[in-house]
Amino acid sequence: MRALIKVGGSLLDDPASRTDIANQIAAVAASGVHVTVVHGGGKQMTRFLEERGVKSTFVRGLRVTTDETVDAVLKVLAGSVNTQLVAAICAAGSRAAGLTGIDSGVAIAEQLDPELGWVGRVVSSDPRLLETLTGAGYVPVVACVAGGRNGEVFNVNGDSMAVAVASGWKVDRCVFLTDVPGVLDADKQRIPVLTVAGCGELIAAGVATGGMQAKLNAATDAVLGGVAEVRIVRGSDPNIVRRVFDNQDDGTRVIAGSLK
Ligand SMILES: Nc1ncnc2c1ncn2[C@@H]1O[C@H](COP(=O)(O)OP(=O)(O)OP(=O)(O)O)[C@@H](O)[C@H]1O
Numbered sequence: 001m002r003a004l005i006k007v008g009g010s011l012l013d014d015p016a017s018r019t020d021i022a023n024q025i026a027a028v029a030a031s032g033v034h035v036t037v038v039h040g041g042g043k044q045m046t047r048f049l050e051e052r053g054v055k056s057t058f059v060r061g062l063r064v065t066t067d068e069t070v071d072a073v074l075k076v077l078a079g080s081v082n083t084q085l086v087a088a089i090c091a092a093g094s095r096a097a098g099l100t101g102i103d104s105g106v107a108i109a110e111q112l113d114p115e116l117g118w119v120g121r122v123v124s125s126d127p128r129l130l131e132t133l134t135g136a137g138y139v140p141v142v143a144c145v146a147g148g149r150n151g152e153v154f155n156v157n158g159d160s161m162a163v164a165v166a167s168g169w170k171v172d173r174c175v176f177l178t179d180v181p182g183v184l185d186a187d188k189q190r191i192p193v194l195t196v197a198g199c200g201e202l203i204a205a206g207v208a209t210g211g212m213q214a215k216l217n218a219a220t221d222a223v224l225g226g227v228a229e230v231r232i233v234r235g236s237d238p239n240i241v242r243r244v245f246d247n248q249d250d251g252t253r254v255i256a257g258s259l260k
């Protein structure tokens with residue numbers, strides 16, 4: 001089985017939370033699942049930029065990315081956040097290897113929208129490096145940075161990156177670990193199952209905003225692109241990764257088809 005696990009940045013900020021997630025990822029990999037990890041780091045990026053007096057601006061949940069921001073993306077996402085997660089997964093007993101989408105065409109992007117600057121839309125994902133690594137028992141840990149055809153560096157939303165890699169590598173499972181118990185409705189109740197149409201309605205109604213809007217757009221792309229489902233769960237819930245692999249009812253399942 002091939003599984004893509006996307007870890008939200010807020011789960012990686014605190015060392016105890018990072019260790020817990022790393023232990024769970026290592027356990028899944030040790031059970032024989034070929035696992036690739038994609039991680040975000042929105043919170044860490046905002047903090048790093050704030051410390052330098054740079055305010056973050058978002059459009060439709062995506063960070064407007066200037067030359068200065070893209071440099072910070074390399075330092076923070078591809079640098080400290082990635083390396084700390086790799087260290088934690090190695091300490092948990094797996095052979096984790098840190099990379100970005102730039103390595104061997106794991107994610108090739110084009111500019112999404114001039115208004116957003118260096119934000120990329122992934123246009124292709126070559127699965128061969130991931131196949132080689134996972135086939136040899138390694139756990140690739142991919143920071144959400146993509147390469148352009150002419151050597152550019154693009155900032156890619158973590159969820160979009162995860163979905164592009166999941167589609168290219170043809171995963172059996174795609175799990176998003178985040179900081180909320182799933183997608184919440186207007187009354188803050190968890191929605192167990194969402195169709196593509198349901199995702200669109202939540203966004204149009206202004207119920208799914210910011211990072212969740214980006215997440216649902218990515219999940220929609222995934223299921224329309226052939227991934228059977230995207231599961232969105234809270235990464236701090238006990239044993240959540242195991243529970244997802246055991247098909248327990250946690251979080252939100254985003255599926256393509258209609259609800260019966
Ligand atoms: N309807 C909703 N249900 C749940 N969360 C929502 C909703 N609308 C907006 N959100 C926000 O979306 C956030 C999750 O997205 P966010 O981008 O912050 O996290 P992430 O994708 O897990 O991390 P990263 O961006 O670092 O990879 C929640 O913390 C919440 O504030």
Ligand SMILES: [Mg+2]
Nearest residue numbers: 040042158211
């Ligand atoms: Mg996000």
